Amino acid sequence: MTTVGEMSDLLAWGTASAYAIALVAFAIDLSGRLGVRSVAREKALAAATPASGASTVATDVVDPAVRDTTSAGAVSEATARRAASLTSPWKAWSVSKPLAIAVSVSWMGLALHLAAIVTRGFAAGRAPWANLYEFILVGAFFAMAVFLVVQTRWEIRFLGTIVSGLATLAIVVALNAFHVEAAGVQPALQSYWLVIHVGIAVLATGIFTVAFAASVTQLLRDSRDEGSPMLASRRWSWLDQVPTAAQLELLSFRINAVGFVLWTFTLVSGSVWAEDAWGRYWGWDPKEVWSFVIWVVYAAYLHARTTRGWSGRRAAWFVVVGYACVLFNFTGVNMLFSGKHSYSGV
Amino acid sequence: MSGYRPEGIENAFAEDGAPAPASRPSGELPALGVVGWLRWGWRQLTSMRVALLLLMLLAVAAVPGSTIPQRPQDPSKVVEFFDDNPGVAPWLDKLQMFDVYGSVWFSAIYLLLFVSLVGCILPRAKVHWIALRARPPRTPRRMGRYPAQGARVYAASYTPAQVADAAAAHLRGRGPLPRFRVEQGTETSAGARAPEGEPGPVHVVAAERGYLRETGNIVFHLALVGLLVAVGLGQALQYRGQAIVVQGRGFANSVSAYDTFSEGPWFREENLPPFTMVLDDFTSTFTDDAMPVAKDFTAFVSVTDPAGTRLETIKVNHPLTIEGAKVYLQGNGYAPRLTVKDADGNVTFAGTVPFIPEDQVYTSRGVVKVPDVVTGEQIGLVGYLLPTAQLSAQGVRSLHPDLLNPVLVLTVWTGDLGLDDGVPQNVYELETEKMTQARTADGQPVTLMLAPGTTVDLPDGLGTLTLDDIPRFVALDLRHDPALTWIAIFAFTAIGGLMLSLFTPRRRVWLRVSTRSDGDGPARTVVETAGLARTDDAGLQPEVDALLAFLDTRDPAPDDRPAEDNPTPDDSPATDDLGETR
Ligand code: HEM
Numbered sequence: 001m002t003t004v005g006e007m008s009d010l011l012a013w014g015t016a017s018a019y020a021i022a023l024v025a026f027a028i029d030l031s032g033r034l035g036v037r038s039v040a041r042e043k044a045l046a047a048a049t050p051a052s053g054a055s056t057v058a059t060d061v062v063d064p065a066v067r068d069t070t071s072a073g074a075v076s077e078a079t080a081r082r083a084a085s086l087t088s089p090w091k092a093w094s095v096s097k098p099l100a101i102a103v104s105v106s107w108m109g110l111a112l113h114l115a116a117i118v119t120r121g122f123a124a125g126r127a128p129w130a131n132l133y134e135f136i137l138v139g140a141f142f143a144m145a146v147f148l149v150v151q152t153r154w155e156i157r158f159l160g161t162i163v164s165g166l167a168t169l170a171i172v173v174a175l176n177a178f179h180v181e182a183a184g185v186q187p188a189l190q191s192y193w194l195v196i197h198v199g200i201a202v203l204a205t206g207i208f209t210v211a212f213a214a215s216v217t218q219l220l221r222d223s224r225d226e227g228s229p230m231l232a233s234r235r236w237s238w239l240d241q242v243p244t245a246a247q248l249e250l251l252s253f254r255i256n257a258v259g260f261v262l263w264t265f266t267l268v269s270g271s272v273w274a275e276d277a278w279g280r281y282w283g284w285d286p287k288e289v290w291s292f293v294i295w296v297v298y299a300a301y302l303h304a305r306t307t308r309g310w311s312g313r314r315a316a317w318f319v320v321v322g323y324a325c326v327l328f329n330f331t332g333v334n335m336l337f338s339g340k341h342s343y344s345g346v
Numbered sequence: 347m348s349g350y351r352p353e354g355i356e357n358a359f360a361e362d363g364a365p366a367p368a369s370r371p372s373g374e375l376p377a378l379g380v381v382g383w384l385r386w387g388w389r390q391l392t393s394m395r396v397a398l399l400l401l402m403l404l405a406v407a408a409v410p411g412s413t414i415p416q417r418p419q420d421p422s423k424v425v426e427f428f429d430d431n432p433g434v435a436p437w438l439d440k441l442q443m444f445d446v447y448g449s450v451w452f453s454a455i456y457l458l459l460f461v462s463l464v465g466c467i468l469p470r471a472k473v474h475w476i477a478l479r480a481r482p483p484r485t486p487r488r489m490g491r492y493p494a495q496g497a498r499v500y501a502a503s504y505t506p507a508q509v510a511d512a513a514a515a516h517l518r519g520r521g522p523l524p525r526f527r528v529e530q531g532t533e534t535s536a537g538a539r540a541p542e543g544e545p546g547p548v549h550v551v552a553a554e555r556g557y558l559r560e561t562g563n564i565v566f567h568l569a570l571v572g573l574l575v576a577v578g579l580g581q582a583l584q585y586r587g588q589a590i591v592v593q594g595r596g597f598a599n600s601v602s603a604y605d606t607f608s609e610g611p612w613f614r615e616e617n618l619p620p621f622t623m624v625l626d627d628f629t630s631t632f633t634d635d636a637m638p639v640a641k642d643f644t645a646f647v648s649v650t651d652p653a654g655t656r657l658e659t660i661k662v663n664h665p666l667t668i669e670g671a672k673v674y675l676q677g678n679g680y681a682p683r684l685t686v687k688d689a690d691g692n693v694t695f696a697g698t699v700p701f702i703p704e705d706q707v708y709t710s711r712g713v714v715k716v717p718d719v720v721t722g723e724q725i726g727l728v729g730y731l732l733p734t735a736q737l738s739a740q741g742v743r744s745l746h747p748d749l750l751n752p753v754l755v756l757t758v759w760t761g762d763l764g765l766d767d768g769v770p771q772n773v774y775e776l777e778t779e780k781m782t783q784a785r786t787a788d789g790q791p792v793t794l795m796l797a798p799g800t801t802v803d804l805p806d807g808l809g810t811l812t813l814d815d816i817p818r819f820v821a822l823d824l825r826h827d828p829a830l831t832w833i834a835i836f837a838f839t840a841i842g843g844l845m846l847s848l849f850t851p852r853r854r855v856w857l858r859v860s861t862r863s864d865g866d867g868p869a870r871t872v873v874e875t876a877g878l879a880r881t882d883d884a885g886l887q888p889e890v891d892a893l894l895a896f897l898d899t900r901d902p903a904p905d906d907r908p909a910e911d912n913p914t915p916d917d918s919p920a921t922d923d924l925g926e927t928r
Contacts, residue, residue, distance in 0.1 A: 292408055
């Protein structure tokens with residue numbers, strides 16, 4: 001007889017396997033695109049060049065009417081703007097067979113994943129996100145879910161390799177290194193704030209993951225466009241088919257904006273809860289420190305986007321740093337520091 | 347340095363040909379003179395670039411507080427750190443590294459940031475206030491340069507006035523609040539012809555939406571300022587007291603009744619609400635696992651205030667609120683009731699002593715100090731309470747936090763407790779410098795073991811020790827921060843403003859309708875539209891398309907429409923996009 005908790009673990013392994021298959025299929029799809037030089041890329045590049053600081057045009061919010069009053073200049077800038085906006089034409093990501101498989105298997109994995117989480121919740125008799133193992137399990141779920149839902153609206157399937165890779169890695173690491181038996185929680189955690197605060201925090205983490213994937217792709221594409229020798233080889237030629245760096249920047253921003261609002265809510269709801277549970281709304285506990293650091297880094301990111309000279313590439317590096325802080329907050333802070341948040345069962 | 351030009355000032359939506367405000371080229375210095383330098387400094391401080399640098403600094407400055415022990419959070423860890431790192435610790439201390447969040451440098455960063463924020467946001471708010479009253483901008487003459495465009499040609503029977511009215515109605519929307527702010531008008535233009543061939547008026551519609559975006563941004567930033575002020579006021583007015591209360595006992599809410607008390611500089615003792623509280627009972631439940639985990643703690647108390655006495659409970663996560671002050675259940679444990687008699691039978695100590703739990707099974711450590719001996723030396727007892735003791739070859743340990751088989755294990759010290767030195771002592775530690783430990787003949791420390799209700803002899807004829815019973819104690823934390831409500835209001839306002847500012851699309855839509863006839867052909871109604879968004883906006887072209895689609899539905903004679911002039915929607919620029927995959 002397997003218990004419900006063991007069933008959850010089996011489902012989690014199943015999920016990891018499905019994602020691993022999806023990862024391979026996504027990667028095969030990318031490798032199938034090698035060497036195909038996209039016409040769209042040439043066009044976009046050509047369009048973006050006349051404006052000063054090509055890739056920063058999109059984020060540096062400037063009205064053509066103000067910047068340039070000569071008709072020709074205005075038109076070329078409008079074109080550049082369009083080339084750099086999400087609504088601009090870019091070659092749709094054609095559906096290869098491996099890609100179709102990858103997406104289907106990802107959906108199947110997501111279903112298994114959901115089942116793993118729900119059974120975990122039943123086994124423990126509470127919301128299934130109260131220790132590190134569960135945070136990671138649920139965070140990976142949200143990352144995949146956000147990716148899969150967003151790709152039904154926007155063509156972002158080229159992010160599949162990174163997102164499914166991170167999700168697979170997360171689940172396998174969680175199962176091997178952080179797994180604990182499903183159990184109830186101590187009195188301090190018996191609160192609906194566990195559902196709200198931690199749930200939102202984990203959701204935000206999933207969202208940041210997808211945005212991170214977009215920013216990494218942006219940096220890669222930008223480097224290749226700039227002629228970086230490391231990315232010049234044919235192995236990286238699939239980058240020519242993804243949207244322009246400016247479009248990716250915008251995509252990342254859209255997703256990060258949602259993540260940032262949720263993270264703000266994480267901080268506020270955490271404070272409300274801390275006020276009741278610990279007798280102060282803010283106490284610079286290590287977890288609080290790092291949540292604050294993450295928040296400030298992403299706030300800096302939002303400001304960087306609108307600061308001349310800091311948009312584009314530099315803004316993307318903020319996302320990378322911010323996401324590194326998110327991961328550290330999730331794992332390192334629980335393991336290295338002792339604080340009030342030491343509930344994670346490590 | 348080219349500073350950030352606030353949205354309204356930069357006027358991204360300026361009329362055609364409006365000159366862009368000059369931004370100082372980098373490196374150029376302002377005119378000399380104190381005022382000039384001050385102005386220059388202020389402009390730098392309130393620039394976006396400096397705000398960005400300060401934000402980055404803030405993030406970096408916050409980190410050491412998570413790696414180095416902090417005095418306000420955990421003073422004992424700081425002491426430990428000093429012991430372990432005698433070399434660097436004093437230096438770190440000089441840099442205020444043990445109180446990062448109260449340090450001069452951390453405060454300087456966030457205060458500068460907030461000054462910068464105010465200096466940045468207030469002018470923006472003013473500009474926005476004016477913009478809120480301004481009319482939508484004039485309809486441009488050339489639509490070709492805008493990121494979203496569309497055009498239609500209708501039969502002349504669908505007059506420009508009808509088209510303009512329909513467009514205005516559509517853009518305003520039917521709800522109580524207009525979707526767009528809309529302005530309609532006419533112009534004369536050389537290219538336009540009245541049906542009779544005379545120059546006719548051109549109908550123009552200008553519409554703008556999304557003012558809430560900037561409103562939200564300003565609200566968000568100002569709410570952050572409000573939050574900081576409220577937190578600061580709360581710090582100045584708050585107070586916090588800690589008391590350990592043994593079952594059956596109580597305390598009055600006064601500064602002296604607390605074991606520790608801390609307050610903000612603006613706190614006045616008369617602000618303490620008058621009440622007394624008695625701990626009637628305390629219950630705890632644990633799981634039955636090998637490693638028992640607490641499931642519930644509840645303190646049952648009677649509270650007496652001027653209104654009378656009432657029974658209340660305090661639980662973890664559920665503080666008790668008494669006149670704005672919150673009482674938290676922060677800890678609990680056992681407080682054995684002990685009686686010490688000397689050899690002559692005089693009672694030298696009688697009372698409860700809280701033993702502090704040190705692990706999940708409540709292995710609790712405590713110290714009994716017996717200073718009031720009639721003759722001889724003072725006595726100190728140190729040891730552990732094991733709620734569910736198990737004896738084995740390795741020694742004795744506790745298996746469960748409940749009192750299933752309680753045993754008190756103590757060693758005995760005699761000498762000078764050091765209480766008369768005038769130096770405040772930790773009640774949970776025994777200062778053994780001037781004391782000696784009682785030992786058996788073979789040199790082992792004497793160990794006393796007691797179950798409740800038993801009496802044992804103290805070594806060396808010092809007398810007897812009785813463990814009467816083992817009541818519970820709770821550690822209560824009372825706190826009052828009068829700013830809490832404001833903090834919450836500002837925090838949630840900030841979230842609201844943030845959402846508005848990030849998710850409100852800001853768009854302008856223009857429409858020109860004129861009657862034209864080229865050469866001998868029939869007169870036609872020509873519609874041109876354009877859209878402009880404040881930021882990259884995936885919904886802009888769909889907005890323009892929806893407007894045109896709506897105009898189509900109002901065409902009184904759709905069958906007369908000169909079809910060859912109308913582009914199919916798929917040809918309109920900028921629609922096939924990163925969007926739709928299926
Ligand atoms: C405590 C410090 C600050 C925090 C936490 C903060 C946070 C934020 C956040 C989260 C946003 C994104 C909302 C949006 O894009 O509309 C934002 C935008 C903005 N912030 Fe700040 N901010 C701070 C200080 C400042 C300062 C000092 C300035 C001025 C120098 C400033 C000017 C702006 C402006 C102009 C925007 C809008 C950017 C845009 O046009 O999209 N902020 N801020």
